[in-house]
Amino acid sequence: MDRVPILRMGKTLLVTIQVDMQDQTALALQDDLAERIAKTGATGVMIDISALEIVDSFVGRMLASISGIARILSAHTVVVGMQPAVAITLVELGLSLDGVKTALNVERGMAVLRRAEEADLGAR
């Protein structure tokens, strides 16, 4: 069980991170996500980190990297469910999650993705 499952909900792929991310798991997740975005034509990726009590620079980089990969594949990424203590720690550590969109919970995250997609369509 070293792969994080990716659930498809319409045009959004949902990932719930529950286990400590090791190098292998993080790389596998990036690969799997890239493949699923390409295969499904998903326009949004939602990553739930509500189970994480610690987000260190490794996880921060992984989130930024996933976000970058998804962007190249024409999908937006939003990170949801961050615990308040995690946000405090991130700021204290000077990790700003550049380029990573966040939202309080899944429903607000869905709204963020919908708006981002509408903005894309408008810009075309």
Place this chain on the structure above:
Amino acid sequence: MDRVPILRMGKTLLVTIQVDMQDQTALALQDDLAERIAKTGATGVMIDISALEIVDSFVGRMLASISGIARILSAHTVVVGMQPAVAITLVELGLSLDGVKTALNVERGMAVLRRAEEADLGAR
């Protein structure tokens, strides 16, 4: 990280099981789900087990138990993403997941929950 996160999507609560279920984790999940159903008035519970390569009688009982608890709280439960090998093993073991609805993936699971809810409304 011994609690499985529960995500709310509209009137459905979504749980992705990724870790081996121990007694404590399973009990905590049942408690958390019961509380969340009562608090949010959710009408559906979706449990994704696509990451599980083995579903033994303990997990089988947990799924049946969650389904029963949800039912008493007026919510339907659907288990999605079961791997084919898991289905084969379950039948070989004589575990039939009585009273547990299943669906191939999240989208079909959503349809099952929607139909179940409509049937409830029609019956009133």
